[in-house]
Amino acid sequence: MVPSPGLPDDMLDRTFYILTFGCQMNDNDSNWLARALESRGFRRVSSDNADEAAVRILNTCSVRDKPEQKVYSEIGRIAHRCKVLGQEDVVVAVGGCVAQQVGDELFRRFPIVRLVFGTDGISRAPEAIERIVENPSLKMSCLDFSDDYVERPDAIDRAPAASFVNIMQGCDNFCAYCIVPFVRGRQRSREAGQILDECRKLIDKGAREITLLGQNVNSYGLDGAGHPGFAKLLRQVASLPGLLRLRFVTSHPKDIAPEVVRAFGELENLCPRLHLPLQSGSDKILKSMGRHYTVGQYRETIRELRKARPDIIFTTDMIVGFPGETEDDFLQSMDMMREVGFAASFSFVYSDRPGARAVDFPFKIPRETGLERLSRLQAWQIQASTSILNEMIGKHEVVLIEEPGQREDPAGEAWQGRTGHGHTVHVTLPPGARSNWAGKMLPVRIIGASKHSLKGRQEGEPW
Numbered sequence: 001m002v003p004s005p006g007l008p009d010d011m012l013d014r015t016f017y018i019l020t021f022g023c024q025m026n027d028n029d030s031n032w033l034a035r036a037l038e039s040r041g042f043r044r045v046s047s048d049n050a051d052e053a054a055v056r057i058l059n060t061c062s063v064r065d066k067p068e069q070k071v072y073s074e075i076g077r078i079a080h081r082c083k084v085l086g087q088e089d090v091v092v093a094v095g096g097c098v099a100q101q102v103g104d105e106l107f108r109r110f111p112i113v114r115l116v117f118g119t120d121g122i123s124r125a126p127e128a129i130e131r132i133v134e135n136p137s138l139k140m141s142c143l144d145f146s147d148d149y150v151e152r153p154d155a156i157d158r159a160p161a162a163s164f165v166n167i168m169q170g171c172d173n174f175c176a177y178c179i180v181p182f183v184r185g186r187q188r189s190r191e192a193g194q195i196l197d198e199c200r201k202l203i204d205k206g207a208r209e210i211t212l213l214g215q216n217v218n219s220y221g222l223d224g225a226g227h228p229g230f231a232k233l234l235r236q237v238a239s240l241p242g243l244l245r246l247r248f249v250t251s252h253p254k255d256i257a258p259e260v261v262r263a264f265g266e267l268e269n270l271c272p273r274l275h276l277p278l279q280s281g282s283d284k285i286l287k288s289m290g291r292h293y294t295v296g297q298y299r300e301t302i303r304e305l306r307k308a309r310p311d312i313i314f315t316t317d318m319i320v321g322f323p324g325e326t327e328d329d330f331l332q333s334m335d336m337m338r339e340v341g342f343a344a345s346f347s348f349v350y351s352d353r354p355g356a357r358a359v360d361f362p363f364k365i366p367r368e369t370g371l372e373r374l375s376r377l378q379a380w381q382i383q384a385s386t387s388i389l390n391e392m393i394g395k396h397e398v399v400l401i402e403e404p405g406q407r408e409d410p411a412g413e414a415w416q417g418r419t420g421h422g423h424t425v426h427v428t429l430p431p432g433a434r435s436n437w438a439g440k441m442l443p444v445r446i447i448g449a450s451k452h453s454l455k456g457r458q459e460g461e462p463w
């Protein structure tokens, strides 16, 4: 390898960088992989030094064609750079959902790739990386799915103030457009005891907020005997001493049980914000997507949740341009967005995914039509989100401080965190106490709003 100015010589072959695409599950997986490699003596480099790392890991997403293509262009870029610089011994490892989807074919397409690991196979990636680094002619793949939830040994020194805990792997829903069940495998719930142990450990190491993660957390436990069910698990986690805030993602509207709805009114630390993907506001399209709820049922769920917790806010995912979506179907989606008044939404143009049923559906929508609908939907969302944030100016909030802010702040130290409703708030805090702010609950007055976040001023003592 070409020596890099910033890195001592003896570290060169054990530095790594992970580029993560996709959802919070991938983020969580990458964070685990980084800790696992560090515990084997590897050293993570910052994004500025990514192109100098001896091991370059891509944890990939395959949910739409665009993120998949991004992966290929990034591998191509790395291969080209390594060739030009003569960095022949760089280890490129591709993991996650694209790796699971494409498998060993990646070795043929990109000879620079030395390791391919899937979404379950990630548990074996640290050992595989170590072997490959030590043996320059070795290539390996870890692509098998496991029948059970795969526990991964973890050594956490310090937990982020807002931490994430996996409660299940995979998904059994097979929505007509979705590749996730193919690349993450069937649903496997994690033992409640393991979940609670990890939560306790994180709280002990500084976490004050926990988000429970899964593709469809509401169906937690339904895949096997011996699991408590999601509502019960939620109560068990909520009652852990020291946990100030609890969230969960993602919920499938068809599975949200009445006990989970009630929990929003009963559990004080359960935050009043719920991500509830609607996908479409047309019953015809929902049926063809295989979502198993109607707009009326979704509306009723929202009504019940508001009854249980009047200040709850909602966010959602929407797909436009699904096969067969007429202008009228799309307008029904817009109507539903307005009716619920989502605080934020992630919206996408439908994309064909290999293996998903919708690939073979007739009446595909031209890309330009999809893009045009997407821009109308997003224009509405921007103005709706902005007005929700603007209405918060003058209000008193408690912000859980998570990390230093990205912007330089001449008036003090820039920090950021979130309110219970999940709004990001930037604050300027007195300099000199930087290490003390992460994890603090800070009372603030909201004094400004921009497109995606709020500005706050400290008003009271943190705890």
Ligand code: SAH
Residues within 6 Å of the ligand: 063, 064, 177, 178, 179, 180, 214, 215, 216, 250, 251, 252, 277, 279, 317, 318, 319, 348, 349, 350, 351, 352, 353
């Ligand atoms: N498990 C979650 C979301 C998984 S994927 C759920 O059920 O809601 C995240 C989002 O990507 C989905 O909610 C959907 O809006 C979008 N998505 C998934 N497959 C897609 C596809 N083929 N084309 C466009 N958007 C898609």
Ligand code: SF4
Residues within 6 Å of the ligand: 171, 172, 173, 174, 175, 178, 179, 180, 181, 215, 216, 252
């Ligand atoms: Fe995909 Fe549907 Fe499963 Fe979500 S619930 S991951 S959209 S198949």
Ligand code: F3S
Residues within 6 Å of the ligand: 021, 022, 023, 024, 025, 026, 060, 061, 062, 063, 096, 097, 180, 183, 184
């Ligand atoms: Fe993408 Fe895989 Fe998540 S496909 S959205 S990284 S589960």
